[in-house]
Amino acid sequence: MGKIILVRHGESKLNVKGVYYGILNPELTEKGKQQANQAREILKNINYHKIFASDLKRAVDTAEIINCKELDILIHRDLRELNFGIFEGQTYTQLLEKYPEELKESQKNWENYNYITGESVLQLQKRAIAFIEREINLEENTVLVTHWGVINTILSYYFSKNLDSYWKFSVKNGGIVIIEFSDGYPILKGLNIGG
Structure with missing residues (x-):
């Protein structure tokens, strides 16, 4: 019986x-560093x-802080957040002005909408689950320091059909x-601990 321990940056x-x-x-804020230190205290147990x-700085920096066992941190691109393509760096108000049709379509067809030069939420889920199936031994305890979208696609995959519960989890920074996996069967043992 092993565990996947997901930590949001x-x-x-x-x-x-x-x-x-x-x-x-972007880098972590001072508050973000404090949040990582709180997660470290929990992981000590x-x-x-x-x-x-994830290979993005906010995840790597969080991993370095929480890694109380001082293991080698394995950096992996497949744990990156969703690529929002042309939406990257834009506020909702800016998107209403610049890309109103694309924004409307992204809301209506959120599972499959490809963010033009980016990817869809479904593609993100496939990437995250392929990573777990390829890299993770479910008989061991493995920490994945990653992002909101990655965590929610993983939770939705294991606890509902495909992306049915993607919006139903609130994992804080x-x-x-x-x-926990018992003979490959997933059991949710903790949600948003410390966040």
Whole structure:
């Protein structure tokens, strides 16, 4: 019986600005570093065998803070946030002005809408699950330091059909989610711990 321990990165400088961003690469805020330190305190009580992180700075920096066992952090591009393409760095108000039709379509067809030069939420889910199936031993405890979209696609995959529950989880910056696997069967053991 093993666990996937999902940790959302601490607050970043673009979280504060309220823009669409996935592949943009901001640093953590001071609050984000505090959130990561709180997650570290929780992880001190959880045994883990490996730690992976998205290759984006906010996730790598969070991983370095929370890694209380001081294992090598395995950096992986497949744990990146959704690529919002032409929406990257834009506020909702800016999108209403610049890309009103694209914004409307992204809301109506959110699972499959490809963010023009980006990717769809369904593509993100396929990428995240392929990573787990390829890289994770479900008999061990593995920490994945990643992003809201990645975490929610994983939760939706294991606990509902495809993306049916994608919008039903609220994982805060620095929050920890624990999925335990019993003979490959997923059990949600913790949601938003510490976040």
